[in-house]
Amino acid sequence: MRKIVLILLILMIFTVGYQTSNASDYLAYQEIVFVYDGARLLEDYSDDEYELYYGKMSGRRFWGWKTFTAQDSEPVEFIKETLFIIKNDGDTAISQEFQFGQKETIKKQYGVSGTLGLKGKGSEKTFELGLEEKLQFEASATSTTVIDESVEIKVMIDPGTQVIVQVHGEGKVSNGVARYYRFFKEVKKGGWEVFVVTTEYFSLVKERL
Numbered sequence: 001m002r003k004i005v006l007i008l009l010i011l012m013i014f015t016v017g018y019q020t021s022n023a024s025d026y027l028a029y030q031e032i033v034f035v036y037d038g039a040r041l042l043e044d045y046s047d048d049e050y051e052l053y054y055g056k057m058s059g060r061r062f063w064g065w066k067t068f069t070a071q072d073s074e075p076v077e078f079i080k081e082t083l084f085i086i087k088n089d090g091d092t093a094i095s096q097e098f099q100f101g102q103k104e105t106i107k108k109q110y111g112v113s114g115t116l117g118l119k120g121k122g123s124e125k126t127f128e129l130g131l132e133e134k135l136q137f138e139a140s141a142t143s144t145t146v147i148d149e150s151v152e153i154k155v156m157i158d159p160g161t162q163v164i165v166q167v168h169g170e171g172k173v174s175n176g177v178a179r180y181y182r183f184f185k186e187v188k189k190g191g192w193e194v195f196v197v198t199t200e201y202f203s204l205v206k207e208r209l
Helices: 047-054 128-135
Strands: 004-011 031-032 065-090 093-103 108-112 152-157 161-182 185-207
Touching: 047 065, 047 161, 065 093, 065 128, 065 185, 108 128, 108 161, 152 161, 152 185
Parallel strands: none
Antiparallel strands: 004 185, 031 065, 065 161, 093 152, 108 185, 161 185
């Protein structure tokens, strides 16, 4: 199968900040694939894995967090969404123009399970009770807004071919479990996850049907 791939690099992040988005945003991505075998998202943890990771945090604390990191900045590749699929089942070529604009993109997203929680709204959402500070992530990110910049592309869709336009990207995932104590009593328990987008771009693929 012959393919012509045109990739427009949009956003690369190596900036410092603590902007976030809704915890469930990345779970709605079309596809997330870890680069290395064995890594997984928090939502894919089994009950046995939870118990194993909880066992790594022996003892209690008078006050504050006990944490365990199962995956630290594991690289992922993702398809965020498919924007267009245009098929040419006819006998003549079709000329199609695409215009790609840019908008605000949130780079750091959070997920929790059990009785762990999130605080804040919209792009200010983060973990409750200072959990992120306890975890001390090196990976940081910010939201970026690019205004009045766009790219126009003209593509000939030959008979018997199709064009697929998607939003692709790369990122890093860290996750694990945590317990929170007050006066030696466990009051919070569950899983935590941080999804950081490092690159996001449009992918335009022309292929034969």
